[in-house]
Amino acid sequence: MRVGIIGAGAAGLAAAYELVKQGHYAAVYERAPFLGGQASTFDVGGARLEKGYHHWFTSDTDIVELTEEIGLGDRIRWIDSTVGTLVDGRIYDFVTPIDLLKFTAMSLPDRIRLGLATLYLQRQKDFRKYEDITADEWLRRHVGRSGYDVFWGPMMRGKFGEEHYRDVGMAWVWGKIQTRVKSRSKSMIKEKLGYPIGSFGEVFDVLAERVREMGGEVHTGAAVERVEVVDNRACGLHVALEGEDSRFLEFDAVLATTPSYIFPALVPPMPQDYLARLTDVSYMAAVLIVLILDRPLTDVYWLNVSDRSIPFVAVIEHTNLIEPEHYGGKHIVYLSNYLTTDSPFYRMTHEELLDEYLPHLRKINSEFDASWIEESYHHRVGAAQPIIGPRYSERIPSHRTPFEGLYLANTTQIYPEDRGTNYSVRMGREVAEMIVGDSMG
Ligand SMILES: Cc1cc2nc3c(=O)[nH]c(=O)nc-3n(C[C@H](O)[C@H](O)[C@H](O)COP(=O)(O)OP(=O)(O)OC[C@H]3O[C@@H](n4cnc5c(N)ncnc54)[C@H](O)[C@@H]3O)c2cc1C
Known part of the structure; x- marks a missing residue:
């Protein structure tokens, strides 16, 4: 046919x-x-x-198998990832469960509560349990006020904006957590991420x-x-x-x-x-500024930004996953935002975004200087992230x-x-x- x-x-x-x-x-x-x-x-x-x-x-076995099938299996690299969270000007590692215990941005009982709620979610195998409730309701109820205000709330607002973060179904969070669980080694200590080197x-x-x-x-x-x-x-x-x-x-x-x-x-x-x-279903758009630097900004691959005074939600330092040598020795940093297409940050030009973003990079690395930037790029993706609400299985x-x-x-x-x-x-x-x-x- x-x-x-x-x-x-x-x-x-x-x-x-x-x-x-x-x-x-x-x-x-x-x-x-x-x-x-x-x-x-x-x-x-x-x-x-x-x-x-x-x-x-x-x-992600479907795309990995397909990549192997078309003859690019030897191009796939599996690398230990490094994850951090920025709170009040400090980067906290979030690689192992022990890191949660060291997350002093929250009190010890709050950390334990956040950890137990996450562990519980990791063990749940049926998303239908979470179909009827929004992520906002479930998380507020189970991770406690501090766990929500310091950890989950900024992430949800970052990904779905003030307008939509309350609309997201809990099944979406469950799905995210399951993906990460499956990407950890048997000991549950480290997460491996894959990247096709070409x-x-x-x-x-x-x-x-x-x-x-x-x-x-x-x-x-x-x-x-x-x-x-x-x-x-x-x-x-x-x-x-x-x-x-x-x-x-x-x-x-x-x-x-x-x-x-x-x-x-x-x-x-x-x-x-x-x-x-x-x-x-409506979508969040993504806005990316890609900085090409002459030196590293941080030592983590993925940095969640929990400080809402900073106008981007994540800093992804690609060359902390793939060596800078692969890119002529340059260091590559994405400043990422999810926005609605009518948001001022979505409409800003490349220069306007740089003006807004760059002063905040000192909160991540106090030594940062604009002279480190060799080049920068600006990309927009319209339909980047569908906003999936409760009981979605009835409406797909x-x-x-x-x-x-x-x-x-x-x-x-x-x-x-x-x-x-x-x-x-x-x-x-x-x-x-x-x-x-x-x-x-
Ligand atoms: C910032 C960001 C980070 C991401 N990170 C990851 C990640 O780490 N890992 C991962 O696996 N995924 C990631 N994703 C998600 C992933 O990129 C997408 O889920 C996936 O690429 C979607 O593929 P698709 O073919 O379904 O849709 P699309 O990639 O959207 O493809 C649809 C295509 O249709 C074309 N099209 C539209 N209208 C027409 C028309 N009239 N005529 C002809 N063509 C048309 C579009 O130009 C487009 O190329 C990320 C996405 C974003 C935005």
């Missing part, structure tokens, strides 16, 4: 690969001039780097190459303008290939991997019930849409896990199977 795929991120490319592997024809159309969607890369110091920090957990961009490039080798097509700079639907059945795509007029291409089935807010504009009016499921949009032969696979359909390249790959493959299964009746 012939399948047209909208979007060459992790989901679209994984679906195409699965289809061509099974002997079908798949053509992927990506409107951006590059592959990889949210996990795409740019060039730094002679190497490629993700526009937004990326790594894998050891539980970057996520290399994985997507090789994946696209394999699709082409097996008879499929992958186009960038190719915006899908409309899905043609006749008698309630998807039968093709209207695509504007770069520099050319829009053309109609016929397909037996179509898979869209776009964010939910883009999808309705590509198809005829949909039944209200399905449309409501798409509009039910199905992959089969109301139009026959038209399928949707995007990050709002990943649940109870949080979105991630691994789950987009898994979903892409599963929906490819579904498309083939449906075609056989």
Whole structure:
């Protein structure tokens, strides 16, 4: 069968690969001039780097297996991660459970309470227990006031903003904790993170190459303008290939991997019930400033910023995971924020953001000086993080849409896990199977 795929991120490319592997024809159309969607890369110091920090957990087996299958297994590195939390100008390590006991930003009984609540959550295997309650309610009740104010509250506000942090379902927090548990060694002491040394961009490039080798097509700079639907059945795509007029291409089935807010504009009016499921989930956008420094800023990979006077929520020092030598000796630091697209910080220019952010770097390293910065970059990702509320299992949009032969696979359909390249790959493959299964009746 012939399948047209909208979007060459992790989901679209994984679906195409699965289809061509099974002997079908798949053509992927990506409107951006590059592959990889949210996990795409740019060039730094002679190497490629993700526009937004990326790594894998050891539980990310679908994408790791796919990377091995396409011949890049020897490019994957597994490295001990280092995590810290910044409170009142001090970085507290958060690598081992002992570190929690040393977290003197809270009283000892509060630390014990926070630790016990986390341990309890780690042992819960069924997310349905957490379906009916928001994270805000559950955490306030179980981790105590100080555990909430110092630890969880700043993280939730950082990820979902003042507007949305109360909307998030507890199942989302449960999913996050489970991912981290699975990424720890048996002794539960250290967390290992994975990274493909040629970057996520290399994985997507090789994946696209394999699709082409097996008879499929992958186009960038190719915006899908409309899905043609006749008698309630998807039968093709209207695509504007770069520099050319829009053309109609016929397909037996179509898979869209776009964010939910883009999808309705590509198809005829949909039944209200399905449309409501798409509009039910809104997204946080991500804003990244990437600093290329001549020396390290911290000695941790991942720093949660619990000080809300600082206008970014995490500092990810990529070269504390992958050696600076890989990037011509440069040190790479992401300053990360999750925001709504109408937030002033989302709209600020690169220079305006630097002006806002840089004075705060002294709170992280008192010796920091702007002269350490050799270059900096500014990236925005619109649909970075879906906001998943309580009882979401009752409201997830199905992959089969109301139009026959038209399928949707995007990050709002990943649940109870949080979105991630691994789950987009898994979903892409599963929906490819579904498309083939449906075609056989
Ligand atoms: C800051 C940040 C950090 C992250 N960190 C990690 C991490 O550490 N590990 C991890 O695994 N994941 C991480 N993620 C999540 C991960 O990047 C995403 O979950 C994953 O890449 C989503 O892939 P996707 O294919 O489902 O969607 P997308 O990557 O969003 O792909 C959809 C594609 O559709 C294209 N498109 C949209 N409309 C059209 C159209 N009309 N025509 C043609 N093409 C169209 C888009 O351009 C896009 O390329 C992170 C995300 C962000 C934002």
